[in-house]
Amino acid sequence: MNPNKLIYLDNNATTPTDPRVVEAMLPYFTQHFGNAASRNHPFGWEAENAVDKAREQIANLINVDSREIIFTSGATEADNLAIKGVFEMYAKKGNHIITLKTEHKAVLDSCKKVEKLGGEVTYLDVNREGLVDLEALEAAITDKTILVSIMFANNETGVIQPMKEIGDICARKGVLFMSDATQAIGKIPVDPKALGIHLMAFTAHKMYGPKGVGALFVNRKNPRVKVTSQLDGGGHERGMRSGTLNVPGIVGFGKAAELCQTEMSEEAQRLSGLRDKLETELCKIEETYINGSTENRMPHVTNISFKHVEGEGLMMTFNQNIGVSSGSACTSASLEPSYVLIALGLGDDLAHSSLRLSLGRFTTDEEIDAAIEQISGGVNHMRDLSPIWEMYKEGIDLDAVEWSEH
Numbered sequence: 001m002n003p004n005k006l007i008y009l010d011n012n013a014t015t016p017t018d019p020r021v022v023e024a025m026l027p028y029f030t031q032h033f034g035n036a037a038s039r040n041h042p043f044g045w046e047a048e049n050a051v052d053k054a055r056e057q058i059a060n061l062i063n064v065d066s067r068e069i070i071f072t073s074g075a076t077e078a079d080n081l082a083i084k085g086v087f088e089m090y091a092k093k094g095n096h097i098i099t100l101k102t103e104h105k106a107v108l109d110s111c112k113k114v115e116k117l118g119g120e121v122t123y124l125d126v127n128r129e130g131l132v133d134l135e136a137l138e139a140a141i142t143d144k145t146i147l148v149s150i151m152f153a154n155n156e157t158g159v160i161q162p163m164k165e166i167g168d169i170c171a172r173k174g175v176l177f178m179s180d181a182t183q184a185i186g187k188i189p190v191d192p193k194a195l196g197i198h199l200m201a202f203t204a205h206k207m208y209g210p211k212g213v214g215a216l217f218v219n220r221k222n223p224r225v226k227v228t229s230q231l232d233g234g235g236h237e238r239g240m241r242s243g244t245l246n247v248p249g250i251v252g253f254g255k256a257a258e259l260c261q262t263e264m265s266e267e268a269q270r271l272s273g274l275r276d277k278l279e280t281e282l283c284k285i286e287e288t289y290i291n292g293s294t295e296n297r298m299p300h301v302t303n304i305s306f307k308h309v310e311g312e313g314l315m316m317t318f319n320q321n322i323g324v325s326s327g328s329a330c331t332s333a334s335l336e337p338s339y340v341l342i343a344l345g346l347g348d349d350l351a352h353s354s355l356r357l358s359l360g361r362f363t364t365d366e367e368i369d370a371a372i373e374q375i376s377g378g379v380n381h382m383r384d385l386s387p388i389w390e391m392y393k394e395g396i397d398l399d400a401v402e403w404s405e406h
């Protein structure tokens with residue numbers, strides 16, 4: 001394989017749009033361009049029918065009623081709508097929300113906003129595996145708690161939380177359960193009704209659909225859940241989210257959901273095989289650690305730390321020819337270590353030296369072989385040049401070294 005050919009292993013950041021999805025979308029730009037809210041002519045009806053079909057395709061993927069799907073501009077907006085919308089809607093019942101320290105920023109920052117508005121938020125720790133402590137969760141619920149927001153699968157580590165157990169606790173305590181399921185939907189089976197999830201955010205561009213369209217699942221019965229709209233206007237989406245629907249985007253989202261439904265089990269099997277190969281080969285390098293639970297994890301993701309090899313530097317050894325993520329994708333403009341890895345208890349030596357490798361539908365065997373070669377070569381090269389690594393190998397306790405400042 002040409003060493004300069006780009007390899008994409010950052011599918012947790014975004015996935016390429018499947019060509020079959022693009023094909024389904026195209027007629028809705030120029031031919032069937034109607035506004036789905038135009039009720040009195042065929043242009044509108046055509047658009048509305050296309051939206052209805054997509055709503056069904058998406059609802060089918062997660063085994064819910066199509067009336068429970070509220071279209072948004074993506075998962076960020078769906079997270080905002082769920083958290084701020086529940087906070088406003090259930091203000092009479094209480095003002096307390098529980099979430100995890102390892103959530104996506106869309107959830108954490110929505111919670112921060114809720115705190116500014118007078119709400120109280122508990123940010124639960126996770127253990128070394130990245131998993132919530134169910135007893136701590138239960139103990140944190142008070143009579144003021146209105147919402148528990150815990151993500152399905154983590155975007156950095158792929159760690160899957162015990163959703164059914166969390167759902168059972170929420171049901172027993174009578175609090176709503178919201179989940180950011182962006183990283184799980186379309187990759188593994190997700191059935192919110194069976195798990196006791198009442199609100200669930202996800203997005204098309206992480207499941208081979210287009211960017212700029214997502215959804216919030218809102219449970220309609222037992223209990224009937226409502227959220228206060230955060231965008232006000234024409235009263236679209238049952239009054240929960242106004243704005244002219246992105247018809248081509250929604251059509252693409254629907255097609256993407258349909259493809260995932262038929263292809264995901266085979267795809268997951270293939271990708272976990274490739275991921276395991278990648279992981280096994282990279283773990284042959286000494287002082288290499290996998291971050292987060294390897295038992296409760298998405299099939300296509302690995303998060304690996306190479307001790308004393310700084311992630312950004314490592315990426316330069318292969319000229320950024322492999323699209324991967326070091327540290328937190330969303331803050332990777334800064335060189336702050338990932339707050340998710342810090343929450344898992346990693347020290348600086350490992351938190352700064354992590355790579356997240358996320359495979360996808362279009363990842364090939366050859367690409368994985370090339371990635372193994374380039375990443376292994378890069379780690380060895382970095383260590384050969386590193387005085388820190390040399391000291392470490394000589395058995396010097398680096399924590400005890402007094403580094404002088406000039």
Ligand SMILES: *Cc1c(COP(=O)(O)O)cnc(C)c1O
Pocket residue numbers: 012013073074075076077104106151154155180182183202203204205206212213214
């Ligand atoms: C990507 C991602 C989001 C943001 O989704 P957008 O559609 O890009 O707004 C939210 N949560 C998680 C877990 C994600 O991975």
